[in-house]
Amino acid sequence: MSEIELYSAVLCPFAYRARLTLAEKQVPFKLIEIDLQNKPTNFEEISPYGLVPLLKHGKFRIWESAIINEYLEESFPTPPLLPKDLVQRAQARIWINFADVRLFAATHKLLLTLEPLQQAEGVEELSKYLQFVEQEGLQKLSAEEPYWLGAEISLVDLTYYPWFEQVAVLEHFRGFQFPSGLNRLKKWYETVANRESVRAIAKPKEFYLKHYARLQSSASVIS
Structure with a gap:
């Protein structure tokens, strides 16, 4: 190989x-x-x-x-990280796309702005996206299962997890507060965070806060 x-x-x-x-x-x-x-x-x-x-x-x-x-x-089809069923596979792609064009895009925009009103609008936008993920994604697709699409981990889980590991940056530098009541989302995060693949490379919030500290005085972002 x-x-x-x-x-x-x-x-x-x-x-x-x-x-x-x-x-x-x-x-x-x-x-x-x-x-x-x-x-x-x-x-x-x-x-x-x-x-x-x-x-x-x-x-x-x-x-x-x-x-x-x-x-x-x-x-490398084993183990599979996308479902075989075509409808479920389409759902996986929908949520991966949502992560990229909604959640991560809004996060990048929020980190770049230093204008207080735009920051407040960005925080509100992110909160709405997380509520949408809870209600339209996790609750409807896998309310009683550990992962996004059900019993097995998928590319959807791996797509979203990195955002949540860095959420302390938004809380510390942009005043973001995780919306209340997103219990399914929080449980999902804990499940993914405890996987061996994640724990092997995960970084603590202090790591991210240190590296993003210059956001307090600069609009540049390390991507």
Whole structure:
């Protein structure tokens, strides 16, 4: 098997989800950490967008985290991280898309703004998204099961988990408060956080607060 290389960055939640997928599938890989504030001079020759994650599998390169994860699912089908049923698989893709175009996009926007009114609007937006996840996602798809789609972990769980590990950044720097009453969501988080693949690479909130400390005086964000 050709060696897999994963280009990552220490705070990047998108690279994190690819690492979790590789870990869940027990696929050996070489991790290459990139300082996005001081990129290697040849990095754009490796990553066309100049971003992480980027996966190299032999002579092939794959970028965009959702696509990387689906590539890994198809290349290493055991254990499966997407359901076989086509409707359930479509549901998985819907929620992965929601994470990227709603939850993570709103988070990035909130971290970039220093204007108090825009911050308040961003906090409200995130709260609504989490309530939507609770009611339309977890409650309807797997109310009595441990994971997003039921009894087994999936790419949906691995997509969302990194956001929750870094939520202390939003609480500390942007005044975000986790909405009350999201009991299913909290239980889901505890379940995923206790998986061996997660515990092996998880970082404490102090780690993230230290690295994001410059957000207090700067609009730049480490991605």
